[in-house]
Amino acid sequence: MVTSIGNGRIRVAVLFGGRSGEHEVSLASARSVMEALDKTRYEIHPVGIDPMGRWITAGDPMKLLREGEPAPEAPAKESGNDGDGAALTAATRRELLPGADHVRFPVVDVVFPVLHGTYGEDGTIQGLLELADLAYVGADVLGSAVGMDKVIQKAVLSAHGLPIVAWQTVLRRRWRDDPDAILAQIEAQFAYPVFVKPANAGSSVGVSKARDRAELAQGLDLAARFDRKLLVEAAVDAREIEVSVLGNDEPVASVPGEVIPCNEFYDYRAKYIDGDSGLEIPAQLSHEQTAEIRDLAVRAFQAIDCAGMARVDFFVDKSTGQVWLNELNTIPGFTDISMYPKLWEASGLPYPELLDRLIELALERREDKRASKTRYEFDH
Numbered sequence: 001m002v003t004s005i006g007n008g009r010i011r012v013a014v015l016f017g018g019r020s021g022e023h024e025v026s027l028a029s030a031r032s033v034m035e036a037l038d039k040t041r042y043e044i045h046p047v048g049i050d051p052m053g054r055w056i057t058a059g060d061p062m063k064l065l066r067e068g069e070p071a072p073e074a075p076a077k078e079s080g081n082d083g084d085g086a087a088l089t090a091a092t093r094r095e096l097l098p099g100a101d102h103v104r105f106p107v108v109d110v111v112f113p114v115l116h117g118t119y120g121e122d123g124t125i126q127g128l129l130e131l132a133d134l135a136y137v138g139a140d141v142l143g144s145a146v147g148m149d150k151v152i153q154k155a156v157l158s159a160h161g162l163p164i165v166a167w168q169t170v171l172r173r174r175w176r177d178d179p180d181a182i183l184a185q186i187e188a189q190f191a192y193p194v195f196v197k198p199a200n201a202g203s204s205v206g207v208s209k210a211r212d213r214a215e216l217a218q219g220l221d222l223a224a225r226f227d228r229k230l231l232v233e234a235a236v237d238a239r240e241i242e243v244s245v246l247g248n249d250e251p252v253a254s255v256p257g258e259v260i261p262c263n264e265f266y267d268y269r270a271k272y273i274d275g276d277s278g279l280e281i282p283a284q285l286s287h288e289q290t291a292e293i294r295d296l297a298v299r300a301f302q303a304i305d306c307a308g309m310a311r312v313d314f315f316v317d318k319s320t321g322q323v324w325l326n327e328l329n330t331i332p333g334f335t336d337i338s339m340y341p342k343l344w345e346a347s348g349l350p351y352p353e354l355l356d357r358l359i360e361l362a363l364e365r366r367e368d369k370r371a372s373k374t375r376y377e378f379d380h
């Protein structure tokens with residue numbers, strides 16, 4: 001159980017919105033988090049980040065972002081070349097935009113970044129919070145960065161002997177310079193269909209399935225709009241199974257759940273627009289498969305040096321039952337109907353207690369880091 005710091009409540013800054021294709025999803029997740037946090041135990045400080053990356057702490061940041069009103073005017077950057085330095089100084093002084101009272105970052109005990117995708121889930125905000133010496137929920141810089149980049153993530157997971165489908169990396173530059181060579185290289189390794197994705201994205205943005213050469217070229221063009229690194233991988237005719245993992249050095253896995261996409265695959269529309277995708281919790285799997293998947297989820301979490309939480313996604317081949325690890329999400333969807341909290345509920349941990357545990361893990365992680373020396377004192 002979380003005890004409050006000093007006599008008062010624990011002060012929690014909840015960060016949402018952000019400079020990401022998943023801005024709207026973040027607003028929905030953060031709304032649920034703020035509703036479920038126990039108000040007798042926590043003092044909540046909402047912090048909105050608009051799609052331009054401007055921080056809003058005054059008034060009702062959630063309302064401002066939902067209504068799409070422009071954020072308060074950002075102060076003009078000072079001229080000269082001290083711009084970047086000023087931003088860093090501001091970060092360490094906990095004022096994210098210098099010189100403006102309405103964006104002064106609140107004094108808090110812990111930060112809960114409920115941000116998905118770029119500049120939220122990729123280690124960048126985590127780096128800023130490290131510099132500001134703030135405890136925060138979830139993976140730190142390294143785990144977040146590896147969790148975000150599908151190419152590096154696959155390399156790390158396969159180095160740990162975890163089952164990953166065959167994949168190939170394509171640089172956007174090479175695709176644009178010599179498309180014929182790239183198509184030939186892909187066709188030499190894979191039979192159609194294949195999946196094409198940007199290395200850094202989420203919510204299926206830029207992901208497509210290609211059944212022939214023309215679709216492959218279209219898929220590469222699409223993915224190239226979102227990232228400089230692209231990925232082609234073998235398509236699995238699969239059930240999609242997800243597991244929630246929680247913990248720091250001794251993570252535990254929830255029961256697995258199954259996503260039943262309403263479209264041909266779990267694309268952006270199936271996730272957020274068409275709304276008919278089903279969740280089956282717990283997933284109908286044999287005892288052996290359930291045990292295998294939970295074990296793989298924990299091993300994947302540890303392989304990328306994750307902390308706090310992650311949702312680990314799998315493919316289970318419909319005909320052979322073979323289990324493949326698809327990806328980890330270090331800041332999974334967090335609405336009260338999202339898979340991550342639902343799986344914990346089904347495993348006996350209700351949503352408000354899950355939030356307690358995440359905050360406790362954030363504070364523990366910070367203590368753990370503080371126990372390491374950052375300076376080497378040697379004897380003469």
Ligand SMILES: Nc1ncnc2c1ncn2[C@@H]1O[C@H](COP(=O)(O)OP(=O)(O)O)[C@@H](O)[C@H]1O
Pocket residue numbers: 165195197201202203204205207233234235236237238240261265266267313315326327
């Ligand atoms: N190799 C694959 N085989 C079958 N389906 C896939 C494959 N890769 C992706 N998909 C489908 O595309 C969806 C999104 O891909 P994913 O890699 O999970 O990206 P995101 O990070 O955007 O969720 C998956 O949930 C699945 O439905």
Ligand SMILES: [Mg+2]
Pocket residue numbers: 203204313327
């Ligand atoms: Mg996914």
